[in-house]
Amino acid sequence: MAEINPMDGYILNQSGEVRKALEELRSLILRAAPDAVQTFNYAIPAFALVPGGKRDQQIMMAGFKKHVGLYPHPDVIEHFSEELRPYKSGKGSVQFPLDRPLPADLIVRMVRYRLAMLTAES
Numbered sequence: 001m002a003e004i005n006p007m008d009g010y011i012l013n014q015s016g017e018v019r020k021a022l023e024e025l026r027s028l029i030l031r032a033a034p035d036a037v038q039t040f041n042y043a044i045p046a047f048a049l050v051p052g053g054k055r056d057q058q059i060m061m062a063g064f065k066k067h068v069g070l071y072p073h074p075d076v077i078e079h080f081s082e083e084l085r086p087y088k089s090g091k092g093s094v095q096f097p098l099d100r101p102l103p104a105d106l107i108v109r110m111v112r113y114r115l116a117m118l119t120a121e122s
Contacts, residue, residue, distance in 0.1 A: 006040040011063075017098050018063035025061050025068055025096075028104055032111035033059075049115050057118055059111060067095040070107065076114045080106065 011022045022045070029047050030036060036047040041055060044062040048054075060071040067088075074092040077084065083106055088095040096102055 005038070007038050007045040010040070010045055014063040015065075018065075018068065021068045021096070021098055021102065022061060022063050024102055024104075025070065025107065028102065028107045029059060029061070029111050032108040033115050049111075050118050053118075059114060064095075066099075067097045068102075070094050070096065070110075072110050072114050073117075075117065076110050079113060080110055 007026075011019055011026070014022060026038075026045070030038075033047065033049050036049050036059075037051075037053070039046045039048055039058070041058060041060060044060050046058040046060040048058050050057050056073065059073070060069075062069040062071075071093045077089055077092055077094060081089075083103075084094055087097075
């Protein structure tokens with residue numbers, strides 16, 4: 001029997017609504033960064049955007065009772081602050097409520113922005 005990787009296990013252990021949102025969020029992140037390596041960091045799913053990417057080079061996501069969280073980086077949150085106004089956000093995170101569709105275009109642009117930042121640094 002094949003072993004389930006930690007990210008799949010994390011998603012499968014969520015309630016149906018949270019699971020669906022996390023699967024969609026993962027799909028959007030991978031659409032924007034198809035070479036991202038799926039990993040697990042701080043006990044939540046993470047995506048290393050560059051080879052061997054450490055915490056600052058990852059985007060993370062998490063499921064909660066009423067929302068999914070996206071943790072792209074404080075610079076990304078700041079850059080997209082106007083578009084993120086309808087959502088609760090912090091220094092490096094944003095909460096997308098489960099009772100609304102994920103803003104797919106915005107999420108893809110946020111991930112691509114962070115990826116462009118990282119590739120410009122190297």
